[in-house]
Amino acid sequence: MSDLLQDYKEYYAVRAGRYAENPNYRNSFEAEKNLSEAMQSCSELGEFKDRLGNLNQLCAIALTKDKNLMEKAVCEELKEPIRAAIPERILEKADQYTEVFDLINMVNEENTRGMREISLDEANRIFNYCWMMLDRIETYSQAVVPAAYQADMQNSAKYYADRIREIIKETEEQMRLLDPAWKHNPDIIKEYRHRRLLPYRDEHIDEQLSKYKTIANI
Amino acid sequence: MPLDPMMTDALLGAFKNMVQECRDKNMSGEYFDRMCELYNHLEELTRTHDDVMAFNMQVMKEDIYVKISDCYSRLLSAQAQEQQKEVGYDDAALLKQNLNALRDAIKRIEDEKARALQEARNYDPQKAMNDTLDFAYRNEGKKGGLKKGAIDNYGGLDQVKNAGEKDLNAELKARPNAYSNDVEIDTLIRTELYTKPIEDLIKLGEEPGMTYPKYLRIQIEKGLDKAMEGSVAVREGMVFLLGMTEALPASPHHIECEKQKLELFDRLASESKIHVPNSDELGFGIRRIDHHFEPLKTEWYEIKSRWEDLIYDLYIWSLSYCPFAPQIQPWCLYDNPQEAVIRTQKTQPGIFKQHEKLFQKYFGLGFFDIFKHPTYEWEVRYKYIGESQEFTEFLIEKIYPVCIPLQDLPSELIPPRSAMFKDNKEMNPDLDKTILPMVEYYNSVFGEGRWQSKYQMPEKSKSTAAVWNWGEFKYKN
Numbered sequence: 001m002s003d004l005l006q007d008y009k010e011y012y013a014v015r016a017g018r019y020a021e022n023p024n025y026r027n028s029f030e031a032e033k034n035l036s037e038a039m040q041s042c043s044e045l046g047e048f049k050d051r052l053g054n055l056n057q058l059c060a061i062a063l064t065k066d067k068n069l070m071e072k073a074v075c076e077e078l079k080e081p082i083r084a085a086i087p088e089r090i091l092e093k094a095d096q097y098t099e100v101f102d103l104i105n106m107v108n109e110e111n112t113r114g115m116r117e118i119s120l121d122e123a124n125r126i127f128n129y130c131w132m133m134l135d136r137i138e139t140y141s142q143a144v145v146p147a148a149y150q151a152d153m154q155n156s157a158k159y160y161a162d163r164i165r166e167i168i169k170e171t172e173e174q175m176r177l178l179d180p181a182w183k184h185n186p187d188i189i190k191e192y193r194h195r196r197l198l199p200y201r202d203e204h205i206d207e208q209l210s211k212y213k214t215i216a217n218i
Numbered sequence: 219m220p221l222d223p224m225m226t227d228a229l230l231g232a233f234k235n236m237v238q239e240c241r242d243k244n245m246s247g248e249y250f251d252r253m254c255e256l257y258n259h260l261e262e263l264t265r266t267h268d269d270v271m272a273f274n275m276q277v278m279k280e281d282i283y284v285k286i287s288d289c290y291s292r293l294l295s296a297q298a299q300e301q302q303k304e305v306g307y308d309d310a311a312l313l314k315q316n317l318n319a320l321r322d323a324i325k326r327i328e329d330e331k332a333r334a335l336q337e338a339r340n341y342d343p344q345k346a347m348n349d350t351l352d353f354a355y356r357n358e359g360k361k362g363g364l365k366k367g368a369i370d371n372y373g374g375l376d377q378v379k380n381a382g383e384k385d386l387n388a389e390l391k392a393r394p395n396a397y398s399n400d401v402e403i404d405t406l407i408r409t410e411l412y413t414k415p416i417e418d419l420i421k422l423g424e425e426p427g428m429t430y431p432k433y434l435r436i437q438i439e440k441g442l443d444k445a446m447e448g449s450v451a452v453r454e455g456m457v458f459l460l461g462m463t464e465a466l467p468a469s470p471h472h473i474e475c476e477k478q479k480l481e482l483f484d485r486l487a488s489e490s491k492i493h494v495p496n497s498d499e500l501g502f503g504i505r506r507i508d509h510h511f512e513p514l515k516t517e518w519y520e521i522k523s524r525w526e527d528l529i530y531d532l533y534i535w536s537l538s539y540c541p542f543a544p545q546i547q548p549w550c551l552y553d554n555p556q557e558a559v560i561r562t563q564k565t566q567p568g569i570f571k572q573h574e575k576l577f578q579k580y581f582g583l584g585f586f587d588i589f590k591h592p593t594y595e596w597e598v599r600y601k602y603i604g605e606s607q608e609f610t611e612f613l614i615e616k617i618y619p620v621c622i623p624l625q626d627l628p629s630e631l632i633p634p635r636s637a638m639f640k641d642n643k644e645m646n647p648d649l650d651k652t653i654l655p656m657v658e659y660y661n662s663v664f665g666e667g668r669w670q671s672k673y674q675m676p677e678k679s680k681s682t683a684a685v686w687n688w689g690e691f692k693y694k695n
Contacts, residue, residue, distance in 0.1 A: 004309055007431035014435045024498070067498060074502045078509050101292050108284040116278060135576055143568030144623035149561065153568075177275035199517035200580055 086114035441492025606683030
C-alpha cells in the first residue's frame with residue numbers, strides 16, 4: 001500500500017527541482033523549495049494543511065515575478081520602455097498580494113493599461129505613414145512643369161497637406177477616446193523604438209519632421 | 219443610435235455565455251452580482267454608442283472584459299472549492315477528478331473541432347452576402363459605413379442582392395469550394411497533437427497503485443505536463459507558415475525570419491531534457507527575431523516601391539503619346555480624356571525627376587542602380603515583376619534618356635512604343651505563373667486540386683514577350 005506522505009514528499013521535491021538549474025526562475029525555485037521543505041518537515045499528512053499556510057500563493061507570486069523579470073529584461077534589451085513599464089509596475093506591486101485571484105486581476109489590469117499606453121505611444125507613427133505624403137508634396141511643389149500646369153501641381157501638393165492634417169485630426173479624435181489629453185507628438189518618432197522603423201538617415205528625418213510640423217502647425 | 223445587432227452579438231457573445239453558465243449553475247453572491255452588473259453595463263454601452271471603435275475604446279478604458287473574466291474565474295473556483303470541501307481529502311477522488319477533467323478536455327477539444335467543421339460545412343455564402351448587404355444598408359451614413367443612399371444609387375437593396383446572387387452562382391459553378399474551409403480546418407486542426415499527450419497522462423493516472431501525488435510527480439519527471447502545452451502543434455504551425463512564406467516570399471528577410479523561428483524551436487527542444495522548448499524562452503526568442511527583421515522588411519519594401527514608381531512614371535509618360543491614349547485607362551476615365559493625356563505628357567517628366575532625386579537622396583541609388591539592387595532581382599526571380607525584359611530594356615534605353623522636364627517624347631519613339639502596347643510586349647509573360655509555387659504547396663498540404671477548387675487561377679498570359687532571362691539582362695551589373 002502506498003505511503004501517501006512519502007508520495008507527497010517526493011512530489012514536492014521534484015516540483016521544486018524543476019526550477020533548480022534555471023537562472024530565469026530563481027524566485028520560483030525559492031518559493032517551491034520553501035513549499036517542499038514545509039512538506040518534508042511533516043511526520044503526518046494532516047500536518048501539511050497547517051504548515052502550508054500561504055506557501056502555495058507565494059509560489060504563484062514568485063512565478064509571476066520571474067515571468068515579469070524575463071519580460072522586463074527582453075523589453076529593455078529591445079529598447080521598448082513603454083512595454084517595459086508593464087512588468088515594472090507588476091513587479092512593484094506583486095509582493096503586496098496574498099490571494100492568487102487578486103494577483104491575476106492586477107496583472108490583467110496592468111496588461112490592459114499597458115495596451116492603452118502602447119496604442120497611445122504608437123499612434124504617433126502616423127508620421128511614418130505621412131512620410132509618403134510629404135514626399136508627394138515636395139514632388140508636386142518642385143516638379144519642373146510648364147507654367148500652365150503649375151497651379152494644378154500646387155493644388156495636388158495642397159491636397160496632400162490637407163490629408164496630413166485630416167489624418168492627424170482623425171487620430172487625435174480616436175486616441176482621445178482613451179486619453180482625453182492625448183496630443184500627437186511627432187518628435188517622439190526619433191526615440192529608438194520608433195526610429196528603427198524608418199529606413200532613412202537622421203538628417204532626412206529631421207528635415208521631414210520640420211516640414212510635417214509646419215504643415216500640421218505643431 | 220445603438221450598435222448594429224450583428225456587431226453586438228459578436229462582441230458580447232462570449233460574455234453573455236459566461237453569465238448564463240453561472241446562472242445555470244445557480245451561482246450567487248458578490249461576484250455573481252458584480253458580473254451581471256458589468257454585463258448590463260456592456261449592453262448599455264452597445265445601445266449608447268453608434269461607433270464600434272468608440273465602444274471598444276471605452277470598454278478598454280474601463281477594463282470591463284478583464285473585470286467580467288475575473289468575476290467568472292472566482293465564481294468557478296469558489297464552486298470547485300466548495301465541492302472539494304464536501305468531499306474532504308480523498309486521494310482516489312482527487313485523482314479521479316483530475317482524470318475526469320482531462321477526459322472532459324479531450325472531449326471539448328474534439329467537440330470544438332467538430333463544431334468548427336460543422337459550421338464550415340453549413341456555411342451559406344448567399345445568406346452571408348445578404349446579411350452583409352443588410353448590415354451595410356442599415357448602417358449607411360454612419361462612421362466607417364457607406365455614404366447614405368449609396369445602395370439606392372445602385373438600384374436598391376433587392377437589385378444589389380440579385381446581382382450579387384448571380385455573380386455568386388457563377389463563381390460557385392466555376393469554383394465549388396470558393397467559400398468552403400472544411401478541408402483546411404480538418405487538416406490544420408490536428409486534435410491528436412493535443413489529445414495524445416492528454417491521453418498519455420490519463421494512462422499514467424490509471425496505472426495500478428497510482429496515487430495522486432505519484433501521478434503529479436511522474437508527469438513532471440517525464441515532461442508529460444509540458445507535452446500537454448501543445449508545443450508539437452506550435453511546431454507544425456511554424457512549418458506551415460514557413461512553407462507558405464517560401465512559396466510566395468515578399469523578400470529574403472521574410473523567409474529567414476520564419477526559418478530562424480523554427481530553428482529556435484528545435485534548438486530549445488534539443489536543449490530540454492524532455493525535448494519540449496520552454497514556452498517563455500520560445501516566446502521571447504520569437505519576439506527578438508521579429509524585432510530584428512521588422513526594419514529590414516520595411517527598408518526592402520520602401521526601396522522596391524520607390525523604383526516601382528520610377529518605372530511606372532516612364533511607362534505612363536511614354537504611353538500617353540500613343541495615338542490611342544485617350545481611349546485607354548487611365549485617361550478614358552477622366553471627364554476630358556484628351557486634356558488628361560496632355561497633362562501626363564507635360565507633367566510626368568518633372569514628377570519623374572523629383573522621384574529620382576528622392577530615391578538618390580534617401581538610399582544613394584540612381585536609376586541604373588535599380589536593376590543591380592537585390593530587390594529587383596528578387597522580383598524577377600519570383601515572377602512578381604510586371605514588365606517584360608524587352609519592355610524594361612526599351613524603357614531604360616529609349617525612354618529614360620529622353621524623359622526630361624519641359625520636353626516631349628521624340629516622335630520617332632511613338633511607333634515602337636505603340637507597338638509595345640498593341641503587340642502585347644509590355645507585360646511579363648510569366649505573370650500567370652507567379653502563383654504556381656503557392657498552388658503546389660497549398661495542394662501538397664490540403665490535397666491535389668484544392669487550391670483550384672477555391673481560388674481563381676490567373677488567366678493565361680496574353681503577352682507575346684519572351685520570358686525573362688536574368689543571365690542575359692545587361693543592366694544587372
